[in-house]
Amino acid sequence: MNQTITGRIKASTAWADPNRYGRSDRSATGRWFWEIDRVLLFMLALLIGFGLIAVAAASPAVAQRYSGGSVRIDELYYFYRQIAWIALSMPVMIAISMQPRERLKRLSLIGAMICLVALALVPWLGTEVNGAKRWFNLGVGLFQPSEFLKPFFVVSMAWLLSLKETDKSLPIFTFSAGIIGIVAILLMRQPDFGSTIIFAAVWIAMLAIAGLNMRILIGLGIAGIIGVVLAYFFYDVATQRIDAFIFGAGDNFQTENAMRTLTAGGLFGMGPGAGTRKFGLPEPHTDYIFSVIGEEFGLIACLMIALLYLGIVARVLIKLLDEESSFAILAAAGLVIQFGLQALINMAVNVQIAPSKGMTLPFISYGGSSMLALSIAMGLLLAFTRRNPYLSRSPYVVKWGGENLRG
Template identity: 30%
Template sequence: MHRILNNTKGDRWIWLIVILLSVISLLAVYSSVATLAFKQGKGVEILLMKHIFMILGGIVLMYVSHKLDYRYYAGISKVMMIVTIPLLLYTLVFGSHINNASRWIAIPGTGLSFQTSDLAKLALITYLARTLSRKQENIKDVKESFLPIMGSVCLVFILIALANLSTALMLFGVSILLLIIGRISIRQIAITCGAGLILLLGVIFLGPRRHTYISRVNVFLHPELAKADKSFQSDHAKIAIASGGIFGKGPGNSTERNYLPESYSDEIYAIIIEEYGLVGGLTVVGIYLFLLYRCIKIVTKAPKAFGALLACGLSFSLTIQAFANMAVAVGLGPVTGVPLPLVSMGGTSILFTSIAFGIILSVSKDIEEGKKEKSEPKRDNTGPNKIIVGEIRTA
């Protein structure tokens, strides 16, 4: 155990947050997966073991990605963007249709499905961080800087939005945040927002899932006029939350898990509140807020622009996704297919979320190593064992 702790670097609080969210995930998934197990004709333990393997696999990927110097992700980002665009196109045309949406690519021989938008989020954020940090000297140049940035943001947005509008909107918002931090001019940011708005309206009114998007917004704005089958998910999420009370019904005592579709994924926060009450719900909110706080500290201390932008983009992406999921569960937003990071049952989403955590930890590790290097005394080479007291080395 001591050896493992010595090999894990970076912010210790983030490691603790990952462990806490993993434990919460195991408890919530084990409680809410019974209906899925019945539909698939499997035992609950089988699905739980699959989820455990995913969590363990995610922790391994997080460990590996945090050991890699975050500067290497600058080069990897170009490769990821080159791979991501064709994968998104392939998913739209040949992807597996689940819940009337083509968001997944089936991985042959594994029984798993790969959601390409998870890779796209990681690819676009790392690419923007790299481009913004390297183009600071001519950041106002339209041809050299703005057009490649705007083109990548809008292209990824439209390819994701056609099948997964909620994820596309969150990624677009994170991208705009990075543009602001990266000193892109207000005029250019306004142009990017205008282009995004035009694409958004096109997806809502002309896209293949336009009826679904319009229906969900109408149900959210006018729940009293919605048909029972349209508001079924949001109604039962509210019932679960209302019946939880202050301390909840207790672990494994949820009743709405038998009615809520995707209770182990999209609506898992409602199950957590039903079983652990307001106390459990606020605890989860507090964990994600504390995660954001620790990540902001990393951003402010990062010595390089690329590390700061990278940690900022990934941390805001994770926390915005978390609060979007929780907002939907409590009725503050229309129904979406956004999982709760590291808590919802999932396959590749857990793995890519873990990689994002690993990259943030890699930036944090670099900060710690920089502090340690500066605090080490510099030896005087003119004599043995002589140390120049008070002198520090600079990077």
Template identity: 30%
Template sequence: MNRTLKYFDGDRTLWVIVFALGLFSFLPVYSASSNIAFRFGDGHVMSMLIKHAVYMGLGLGLMYLVHRVQYKYFAPLSLLILPLIAILLAVTLVSGHEVANASRWIKIPIVNVTFQPSALASIVLLTYLARYMAKYRESIENFGQTIMRGLLPIAVVCGLILPANFSTAAIVFALSMIVLFVGGFPLKYMMRIFGLGIAGLGLFVLLVMAFPNMSNRIDTAKTRIESFISGDEEANYQVEHAKMAIARGNVFGTGPGKSAQKNFLSQSESDFIYAIVNEEFGLIGGLFILMAYVWLTLRVIRISMKAQDKFGRLLAFGVGLGVAFQAFINMGVAVNLLPTTGQPLPFISSGGSSLWMTCIALGMVQSVARGLNASPEIVNDTEMFNESIPQDAYA
């Protein structure tokens, strides 16, 4: 066992949380996917479970590989990848692959896999902002200095995500503001960026009203918020059935595979899988999942606080908090604390690209944690890195 564990550097507790959530996910995914298998497939649920296993295996493999990379390499990489991300988001906006009435994906024909660029965009942008704050914070003297290097990347990424995915754009913008705040960005400049963001959103809404065919996602977001506030049961069809699932689960649940509401929830295997967890495993199962994400969040904060440098602190905090945000928003929607958003539950929901991006994000967090162990291997790698990359590339 010890010989195996030595290959998993970083925060061992975080590894345990990830593997526990990954293993647990097979139960609700197997149950929730049965509805889709019989309605839209050949009725073979096992094929969907195998697909989930492949996605999970690839995701954990990505997490392992990323965590073996020295985290300081991510700073220059973000600078190189950010323009490519903008291109992918633009392509998705113009001719994205449509799934569930939303064109948020790019389809890769060779392997027949859909990829959601906005998930990767969030990680790259937050990494870039961590680099920006680590390198330029002390030299910021006026707001004009922040426009090209700080404000423009946020505006481009969020602006390209917004037409197809309002909730993700809002989350990415909020996380960007948090990274800037934690990094010591002047508050008066942050208020200006926030004001410009609100103004940009208002301008986009006006354009949609003037040209209705421009985007149907604003109408969708508007309808979801209005129905959430009004409590209209007919408009909140999915949420009502999610609440029924949670109520039916009671304390101990109905048992694995015995969910009834999975037959009524169209996104039971992804957006509303937390409701299925509560129905089949009861309040105990729901609390277990909630506490796992709380524990994960605390480990991310601990890693961030103990990081070796400012870039490591902001990197771990930003991308790690992004995973926690997604989890708490998904659970909040299922229990009717938040409007429906379409955010999956990390490691639990069925899906490929979202799971892989989550694994990459936590792999980066583990890379920062790996630097805390200060093993001889890490010291040597760091020395090699310092010889090959100028220090001002990341700090």
């Protein structure tokens, strides 16, 4: 009897045999290939490919905008630079996705602390762009601490909230509220009201996933509404954006022009390189690249991209339904919610249902700092959704060929 059970268990784990089923590579790379969510990886690669095409379409408009006098910029200058940033960022994403969860937890805690310090120094040492100090000029490009803080913040917060399982007496909620308060103050000093909203929204979503009392969540929602109202009265950036959006006061040209550009191509677009309205957009390669896609490739292409974002979010959330680690659930859910929320806000601005926030479209917009930060975030997401496809989520059950073997 024991020999029979032993033989069946050996058969069930035969996938590890280097001479069977073509899985001869037992290195870290080989294990990564079989454990990674290849569907999710494919969707991310597809999104990056769409982004490269979109940057190529927007690049001539940006080059013309910043060319002047003796300074002439090649029409595809930003396209070539985006290729370089992708070539740098993709190995980073893959390398991070190959790391074990515990190591990524420690690295994220260190990264969060470094980024918080950098965020605090931006108002004094940062470079001002379009009236905001959010970047450090590193010579080869601009470094935006808040973009890199986003993934590290989520993973660090996931670790903090998961501690509640081991000791329910820990003041986790109070401590996490203090951290998000510090982050919000530092962001609003830049000013960066849009990122402040994203950080706060992701924090509340993670609290809900962690099982925080519903009354407290409702209270946080009410506090958030009160916060936006107070920001309107006492925070100039919020006042200007909300007035322009709701009352049409001030300069509302950007969002109106973006909407006209988005719909100019109809369902199928004017064709690659045939768009003309993009030359009137203020930031066609970053904030308003979704409108460029609409003009040149049509509303159907815009819908496909929106569905791709939705598919990525849905894929991760469904995959987490049978995950057992509360830390992994919180980290992966927080990362994908943050990713989807940023995409939603950018698209909402382009279709004129949200005020302008200066927020990029993930993996579509041009930007070295943004591309590298997103690659880190998605590398973490891929790592936290990795699993052995031949083992069930129960530690006592081994699945092979539809048969369960219990030890």
